Structures are given as C-alpha cells and as structure tokens.
Amino acid sequence: MSTFTTLSDYLENSAVRVPDRPAVIDPSGLSVSYREFDQRANRVANWLVSVGVRPGDRVGICLPKGVDSLSCIFGILKCGGVYVPVDYTAPKERNRYIFSNCQVKAAFVHRSAVAVFEEPGDNGHVPGAVMVFGGEAPSSGGGPAWAASEGLAAQAATRPDVPRRGPGDLAYILYTSGSTGLPKGVMLSQENGTSYVDWCTDVFRPTENDRFTSHAPFHFDLSILDIYVPMKHGAALYVISEELGKNAAALGTFIEQNRITCWYSVPSILSLMTQFGKLDQCDCSSLRIVNFAGEVFPVKYLRRLREVWPHVELYNLYGPTETNVCTYYKVPDTIPPEREEPYPIGKTCSHCKDLVIGDDGRPAPAGEEGLLYIAGKPVLMGYWADPERTERAFITHDGERYYNTGDIVRRDESGDFIFLGRKDRMVKRHGYRIELGEIEAALYKHPGVAEAAAIAYSVEGGAVIIHAVLSGKPGQQLGVIAMKQHSAKNLPAYMIPDTFAFLPKLPQTSTGKIDYQTLLKQARGG
Amino acid sequence: MSDIKEYLRDYILQEFLPGESRENLTDDLPLRTSGILNSIKLLQLIGHLEEKYKIAFDAHEAGNVAYFDTIDGMANLVEQKIG
Structure with a gap:
C-alpha cells in the first residue's frame, strides 16, 4: 500500500531533498533554509506535544504573517493537530468566538492580541496553553498557561513521534462570514488540501527554482496554494507582510527585487498595482505565472495588466473556501479594447466534478443557467459543530456528494462557465x-x-x-x-x-x- | 495651507463621507488608524492629490500614517512638496 503524502510531508521531503535551498523569506528579509525551517516547525511540534496537544486537536494561530506563523502551521500539522488561523488585527471578540467555537487546545498569539485569551469564550472555553510571540507573555492567573516563544529554542529540533495522518483527517479550519452574524468554520481535510496542491503541480509545473509569493492572509483559502505548492517542490516562499500587501505602490518593486516567478492574489490589489504601481517602470521579467481569485477582475484593469505583463500566464481561479479552486480559466494573450464583460471562470479542474442544477431542481441543459455544485476530493468535510448547515450544503447525485456553491453559472459555447452572481445575500x-x-x-x-x-x-x-x-x-x-x-x-x-x-x-x-x-x-x- | 486643508476636507466629505457634516471632520481626526478610510480609499486620495497638485509621493510616504492619517498631516506634506 502506498503511503499518503500529508501536507507536512511536503516540507519534510523537501528538507531531505534540498536542505540548503531557501524555504521561507520572512517580511523582515530573513531567509530560512528548508533544513532550518523544518527544524523550527519540529520545535513548535514538540512544544505542542509537551502541552498535551494530540492528533485531531485544534490549535489557534493569531499572528502576523511570517516565518514564525508558518513554523506554527507546520508544527501543528506535524503533531497531527488542526490549525485554525485568524486575522490577528480583527476585533478580539470575533477571534475569541472562533477559538472557543472550535475549542482550541492551544494557541499562538502576537503580543498585541493577547486580550483574545484574557477572557473565556461565551461557552466558557479557555485554551490550555498559549504561546506569545513578539513580546513578553502575560503573568498567569486563572486563564491559559502562558509561554514565551523564546522557549522554543529549548525544544528538540527533530520530529516528534506521533501517529501519521491519513487523507480523511481534519487538517485546518478556515472561518468565513456566516449568515447568523457569527463566523462559520469550514473543516478541510489533508486530502482536501493535497488534491488541490497536486492539481497545481500539473497546471503550474513548479520547480525548486520558483519564487512564490504569499500575499493572502493565512485564514484565506488562497493561502493553501501559496504555502504548500512551494513546500512540495522545494521552491522559495516570499511572505508579504499585511502592511506591504496593501501598498500597491511598492509591490512592483517587490516583484522586481526578489525576482518573483509566481504571484497569486485577489484582483483588487492587482487592479491597484496597474493604477499606482508604476509597473511599466519595474522589471518583472522573472514572472511566469500570475493567478487571481476571489472576485471578478474588472476587464479595464485586467487589460492593463495583460499589456504591462505580456509574457506571463494569467489564470482566473474560481472556487469557494469549501472546495478551494474548482474551475480555472487562462486569460488570452490579448484582450480586445472593446471587451467589457468579465472573463469566464472557466472549466472544471481535473480533481473536481461539476453539476449545474436549474430552478426546477434538475440538471440544467447546456447553455442554461443554474446553481453550480462541486464534488470530488477537494470538497470540505463539513462545518465545525454545525451538522444542520453541513446537511443543507450538500446534495447526493449519482451516489456522489455535491457541494452547493450558491453561485449561479451558465456554460458558454466553448464549455467555460460564466459566473452570473450569488444566490443569497x-x-x-x-x-x-x-x-x-x-x-x-x-x-x-x-x-x-x-x-x-x-x-x-x-x-x-x-x-x-x-x-x-x-x-x-x-x-x-x-x-x-x-x-x-x-x-x-x-x-x-x-x-x-x-x-x-x-x-x-x-x-x-x-x-x-x-x-x-x-x-x-x-x-x-x- | 488653510486652502489645502479646506480642499482636502471637501474632497474627503464628498468622496468618502457623504452625509457627514463639515464640522465633524476636524483637522486632527485620525482617518486611517480609526478605520474611516481604508487602504484603497487612501490610494484614491493620494492619486487625486498627486494629480491636483502635480506632485508625487513615494511609497514610503504613502504607507506612513504620520503623513496620511489626518488632514493636518496630509496638508503639511502637500505644502512641503509644492513649497
């Protein structure tokens, strides 16, 4: 029987294969090799084991983006845990709700956000242990056991001996906006992640010479490509800080200086870069792939981007957090000046199956609009502690479980899906x-x-x-x-x-x- | 200087805060750090000022809340650039 390759195996395999290549380049400029990055993640994993985290336990991440937060992600995965990333600058009540909703056993937090854990959640939940980065840990008193990140240095740099994870095991929970006014936890398994990463391998053909960016926050599903594709291929991951990520005027220079080869972000920042980034004055010849996802890219700015970067492969990636990318479209080499309508979301990825259901509840005939449903390996396990919502999100068709994206689509003459809008609010x-x-x-x-x-x-x-x-x-x-x-x-x-x-x-x-x-x-x- | 401030006040009220009364938009009201203007709106404002006053801000200035948080800060920087 072949062994399933988990998300953290990507890092461990690359640490063996290309130990001296750069793995992560922190926003501070610090470059960390695969060997060192793997050791950092091992130290995190050993600390988690020491505070009682066992396979399947949830662990919160409330940190700025960088080599520390990435070490935490891989450390959590290495000990069989489930990582739950949040925006560390979001209101503390929201983050406290998320961490208490999924009952994190432990958490990593930036000094500026420790207030998240200074009170129990509404359900009385308090994590057992919380490690603080970027400053001193508060003194303990009734709440979690606080630890400072300096303590990681004392942990062993070798992988803890814990049972291996399988394809169906929960790996991460991404909380998205929920209709009740409370965020909902999308539960994603190891295989939800790896099936998508493998698809990326086929389409984007990464090598260890690639230099990827991480523009999206880690609680956003774009981060799955950003983090795991470079790790799988031994490529370099350039982490863009929250601050720099919003500074459209500086990102062209960032691409030029770091000879970035693969970029992935939402269209809005790319639109701003075409307006304020002076891209025509930047040497971005290293770029070979530019992916965008998350919303419609206004053609006016997509055309400018195409004109300023004629040499890159431009892809429109589509999919909700629940499936991650499930359709994709390669933007043509030239965009006619008269075109105003957005480009299609494209064809279904090879690791997914689609189904379009019309108003009458039956599969819509070709060319007619309907709700897009997706089945296959990348489809979520369910919503955390919400079996009713999980039940409502799926239908069974031909013996397979299909997720309702809530998006209305229509297939055009060439077989590409056109995105028409959202079903609900x-x-x-x-x-x-x-x-x-x-x-x-x-x-x-x-x-x-x-x-x-x-x-x-x-x-x-x-x-x-x-x-x-x-x-x-x-x-x-x-x-x-x-x-x-x-x-x-x-x-x-x-x-x-x-x-x-x-x-x-x-x-x-x-x-x-x-x-x-x-x-x-x-x-x-x- | 006061011309620049009044111009900024008019522009911000019209573009980003329609319906707000003029006296509430004071010179020292933090706009960026208190969430009144997001990063995209700030870029729009910067682009507009560059065009209007025929000046250029570099990325370091644009990202610095010391310059781009209040009407006071922005007017000072514009004044330096055109002066």
Whole structure:
C-alpha cells in the first residue's frame, strides 16, 4: 500500500531533498533554509506535544504573517493537530468566538492580541496553553498557561513521534462570514488540501527554482496554494507582510527585487498595482505565472495588466473556501479594447466534478443557467459543530456528494462557465466573502441604532459597494464618522460599509421585513 | 495651507463621507488608524492629490500614517512638496 503524502510531508521531503535551498523569506528579509525551517516547525511540534496537544486537536494561530506563523502551521500539522488561523488585527471578540467555537487546545498569539485569551469564550472555553510571540507573555492567573516563544529554542529540533495522518483527517479550519452574524468554520481535510496542491503541480509545473509569493492572509483559502505548492517542490516562499500587501505602490518593486516567478492574489490589489504601481517602470521579467481569485477582475484593469505583463500566464481561479479552486480559466494573450464583460471562470479542474442544477431542481441543459455544485476530493468535510448547515450544503447525485456553491453559472459555447452572481445575500469584496447579515449584526451593536440594513451593489468597473441604511433610536443623532469608527471596532476592514444613509424608519415589505429592494433602488438612484 | 486643508476636507466629505457634516471632520481626526478610510480609499486620495497638485509621493510616504492619517498631516506634506 502506498503511503499518503500529508501536507507536512511536503516540507519534510523537501528538507531531505534540498536542505540548503531557501524555504521561507520572512517580511523582515530573513531567509530560512528548508533544513532550518523544518527544524523550527519540529520545535513548535514538540512544544505542542509537551502541552498535551494530540492528533485531531485544534490549535489557534493569531499572528502576523511570517516565518514564525508558518513554523506554527507546520508544527501543528506535524503533531497531527488542526490549525485554525485568524486575522490577528480583527476585533478580539470575533477571534475569541472562533477559538472557543472550535475549542482550541492551544494557541499562538502576537503580543498585541493577547486580550483574545484574557477572557473565556461565551461557552466558557479557555485554551490550555498559549504561546506569545513578539513580546513578553502575560503573568498567569486563572486563564491559559502562558509561554514565551523564546522557549522554543529549548525544544528538540527533530520530529516528534506521533501517529501519521491519513487523507480523511481534519487538517485546518478556515472561518468565513456566516449568515447568523457569527463566523462559520469550514473543516478541510489533508486530502482536501493535497488534491488541490497536486492539481497545481500539473497546471503550474513548479520547480525548486520558483519564487512564490504569499500575499493572502493565512485564514484565506488562497493561502493553501501559496504555502504548500512551494513546500512540495522545494521552491522559495516570499511572505508579504499585511502592511506591504496593501501598498500597491511598492509591490512592483517587490516583484522586481526578489525576482518573483509566481504571484497569486485577489484582483483588487492587482487592479491597484496597474493604477499606482508604476509597473511599466519595474522589471518583472522573472514572472511566469500570475493567478487571481476571489472576485471578478474588472476587464479595464485586467487589460492593463495583460499589456504591462505580456509574457506571463494569467489564470482566473474560481472556487469557494469549501472546495478551494474548482474551475480555472487562462486569460488570452490579448484582450480586445472593446471587451467589457468579465472573463469566464472557466472549466472544471481535473480533481473536481461539476453539476449545474436549474430552478426546477434538475440538471440544467447546456447553455442554461443554474446553481453550480462541486464534488470530488477537494470538497470540505463539513462545518465545525454545525451538522444542520453541513446537511443543507450538500446534495447526493449519482451516489456522489455535491457541494452547493450558491453561485449561479451558465456554460458558454466553448464549455467555460460564466459566473452570473450569488444566490443569497452573500457578496464578495476584495476577494473576501461577506455575509451582509454579519455587517448588520455589528451595526446593531451601536447603542443609538434602532434598525440597520446592509446592501451591496456593483458599480461601473465591477467594484462592490457596501451601503448601510440606519435609523436611530429616539433622540439619537447618528453620523457617518461615528458609524465608520464603530464599524472599524466591530468588523474586519473589508466589511466596513463604504457609505451610510440615515432614515427616520426603514421601509418594510408587506410581511414586515426590511424592504431591501427599495433600499437598493434608493442607493443606486443616488 | 488653510486652502489645502479646506480642499482636502471637501474632497474627503464628498468622496468618502457623504452625509457627514463639515464640522465633524476636524483637522486632527485620525482617518486611517480609526478605520474611516481604508487602504484603497487612501490610494484614491493620494492619486487625486498627486494629480491636483502635480506632485508625487513615494511609497514610503504613502504607507506612513504620520503623513496620511489626518488632514493636518496630509496638508503639511502637500505644502512641503509644492513649497
């Protein structure tokens, strides 16, 4: 019987094969070889074993991107754990909810975010041990056992002796925006990850000479390609800090200076790079693959990118967190000047199977629109502690389990899928999936707010605008600045509404629900 | 200097904060660090200032909240560039 190659085997195999090649280049400039990176991850794994983490236990990561957080990811995987990454700058209540929801046994946290663990979750959960990076650990007292990252140096640099993981074992949980106002945990197995990485091998043909970027945050599904494809092939991974990642003016220079070969990000940052990145003055001749995913790429900016980087293979990758990339489309060498409609999301990847279901609940005939369903090895195990949601997300067809993406598609004449929109009130912005209900839930937290509605609409060029309409409690004066500040305290940056309007009372439908259609018309009408 | 500030105030109110009253957008209100402007809106603002005043900001300036957090900070930097 052949042995299954796990996600952490990628690193261990490369550490044997190319020990002296650079594995990770930290935002600080520090370059770490495969041998050293593997040892760092082993130290993390040994610490986790020492604090009682066993195969299947969840371990939180609340750290900036870099060699430390990557060592934590591989350390967790090496000891059979399940990593749960979050945005360390997100509101502490949100992160505390995530970590207590999946009951992390241990966690890694940046000094600036230790408050996440200073109170138990709503369910009373407190992790057993928390290691602090970037500063001193708080003194213990009732909460978790705190440790400082300096303590890792005392751990053995060899792999702990733990049972091997199999293809169906849970490997990571990515929390995405949920309709109840609470994030939901997408459970992904070893094989969910490896089947996708293997597909990337076939399509992108990486070698140990490649230099990949990691632009997306680790709690975002784009990170799976970013992290594991280079590790599998012994290539170098250049980690882009949260700060630099937003600085479109500096990223062209970053590509030039580091001779990057493979780039992957959401379209919005690439659009900004074509506008503010002075890409025509940067030597990006090293680039051979540029992937984008997460939202529609406005053709106006895609054309500029094509013109400034005529030599690269440009791919539109599509897929929800629940399946990761399941369709892909290679952007042609030239984009006609008159083209305005976005390019297709393309054909189904070879490790997936698709099914389009029409309004009547039956497979839609070719060329007709319907909901896209995906089956195969990359499809999620389910939602953490939510069997009902898991049940609702799937259908069985011809004996196979298909995931409902909630996206409406149509197949064009050449067999490519065209993305038409989302079924529910979920929108995508800057590549992030946003449930409008979660924004409303945050707005309702403001003491002066009586009613809140969040709506989203696209403007010319494809950008998604989030608009919030509020009514105040009697005697309360609500203002745009105050509401933006309130939103920033309660929501990640990408969910903060762009515009606000204030009404004495929100319009209602005949059944007494908020009339979103009327609000949308008002917003669009100006 | 006060011209630049008033211009900035008008532009920010019109483009990013429609509906807000003028007196609430004070010179020292943190815009970037308090979440009122996100990184994309900041880039739009920077691009607009470069065009309007025929100046150029380098990446280091654009990413520095010491310059690009308040109307005061932005007006100072623009003033230095055109002066």
